Amino acid sequence: MKNSKVVLIDKNPGRNSQTYGVARALNTDVDLIHQPSVGVLGNKGDSQCYVGVSEKVAIIHEQLRSRIGKEDDKLSMRLVQPEFTIATSDGIRNGTKEMRYSLIGREVTNESVCEHLSASGLEGTIAVVACDKPPVGTLAAILEHNRPAIIMSDGSIRPGVDSKTGEIIDIISSYQIAGSEDEDLKKRIALESCPGHGSCGGIFTYNTMQTFIAVIGMQPLHMVSPASQDERRKNQFPDELINYLSKLIESGINPRDIVTRDSIRNGLIVAMAIGGSTNIMLHAPELSRAAGYKDFYSDIMSQEEFNYLSQNVVPVVVNARPFGKYSMVDIDKMGGIQVIIKDLMDAGLLTGNTMTCTMETLKQQVNRLNPPSPDGEIIFSVESPFKKTGGLRLLGGNLSSDHSAILKLAGVEGGLENNIFNGKAKTFNGEQSLLDTLESNPDTFQDRDMIVVRYEGPVGGPGMPEMLDSTSRITALCREKGIVVALMTDGRFSGGSVGLVIGHVGPEAALGGAIALIKDGDSIIVDLNTNTLVCKELEQEDIYKSRMKGWQSEVNSNHGFHPAMGEVDTRLLNNMRSNAVSAVYGSGMHPNRNLWVSSPRLVEVSDFVPSNKYRK
Secondary structure: OOOOOOOOOOOOHHHHHHHHHHHHHOOOOHHHOOOOEEEEEEEEEOOHHHOOHHHHHHHHHHHHHHOEOOOOOOEOOEEOOOEEEEEOOHHHHOOOHHHHHHHHHHHHHHHHHHHHHHHHOEEEEEEEEOOOHHHHHHHHHHHHHOOOEEEEEOOEOOOEEOOOOOOEEOHHHHHOOOOOOOHHHHHHHHHHOOOOOOEOOOOOHHHHHHHHHHHOOOOOHHHOOOEOOOOHHHHOHHHHHHHHHHHHHHHOOOHHHHOOHHHHHHHHHHHHHOOOOOOHHHHHHHHHHHOOOOOHHHHOOOHHHHHHHHHHHOOEOEOEOOOOOEOHHHHHHOOOHHHHHHHHHHOOOOOOOOEOOOOOEHHHHHHHHOOOOOOOOOEOOOOOOOEOOOOEEEEEOOOOOOOOEEEEHHHOOOOOEOOEEEEEEEEEEOHHHHHHHHHHOHHHOOOOEEEEEEOOOOOOOOOOOEOHHHHHHHHHHHHHHOOOEEEEEOOEOOOOOOOOEEEOOOOOHHHOOHHHHOOOOOEEEEEOOOOEEEEOHHHOHHHHHHHHHHHHHHHHOOOOOOOOOOOOOOHHHHHHHHHEOOHHHOOOEOOOHHHOOOOOOOOOOOOOOOOOOOOO
């Protein structure tokens, strides 16, 4: 295959000897060492999520090697060794100090992949991604490098089965009985809930982001849904990936040609429709930045339009965990995510002419896959949805002047009367304080409490840990007692969290946001009619000024940092504290926010709202 659109690497003599050595070690033609490079990379870490990645990377690498050569029908390129990123596992580390490194893992992945792509001069990349944060960091680096690339999800873990009840269980089942005193029950569920390997199987963050990555065009749609251990991932998909990458290289189609304003908007609409993780509103701004858009809420979709779509236009169309019954492997049995995409497109909710990594438009790719109609039990249609409104809602108000606070409405199990929650604040400086209370004195929580967890934002944590341990214990407590206890935080949540939980409250407490000024017993109102999060006491100017003065005094007496902020004991945590931007910008490490994009795109931002013949 001729590679007319790529640039030959300079024949630097310092490159020759080692590159010859690598070519011999990889059994490739030494005459190709000055050709553009191509290679495979994968995500690795300490959990079941990553167990299947190495095997798939090895298979793709070997197939790629066999298709490289000087013949006209082959890729005339230099093959590089497979590379792997490092990341933590959210599931293992929730509720611990190590959880501070989870979101930082996205940043570390971005930097390591960036170094690999740029220093190796890759002109073609296949990435096998797993778990929550590394796929986003990987794609962000691919967008920054902006040379032909394609992504494949490693796939979900298959659900487990409780050997005594026959009930289908998963990692969330294990978290939600953490407060039980039945040690045998806890051990049995823990042993049986995560058989095999693969990433979390519900519509948690992993599958939210894999679906998003496919819809924006960087992963073939049919490669999202199959389980990690599905044989297609070893026998069918590797060859397809190489075919697609070859065409991208030959045609000179780069990631930023694929990931555009329209494709990102498509991804957001699908995230609403699947009741996706709140983390989408940290990752979508970060990926938009990497794609060349400077201000997500100006260039892609405003908060007002996001809420309008979620409230009035886009319903939830899957009966999936954590708010429903089924997992991604069940969605695969019903035809895969392409069933959802086709139904949304037929309803006029998606733009079909966006380019994808298969060299087809999104509409062409869906039509070729020819998915079945929604089955009505696992996948629902827009016309007859599982839930009438979309799964996500952004909140403003005096506690969220950034308009960054987010509620996963699809996961709310009660507490809203006429779309309003009224509660009394119960404050905790840091998640560990909340966990200690849930463990030692759960009866202290009463109906209509609004738990406030602060100093867990990107700067305050640092690292913005998610709180699946806390939310799972609260959910179990509420179900047991028949009460409603809400939670709000400047930290974030797992895609597996359910309940009336609000994350990303900004500005965060560490930066003097209003969440820092709440006191026990304050009246907190969540109003989904106006999409606001309000503390009634802080509406009074004299109270606000008095409390802010007291907060500033604590900061001044502690060398400019509030004493409740998390300890910084590594250089990486210090980098996050020093460089993190607010949740509204994606909570990444970007020290020069005004210089994020070296060549910003010029876009026209319209008030476009997709048509929908089914909804008024």
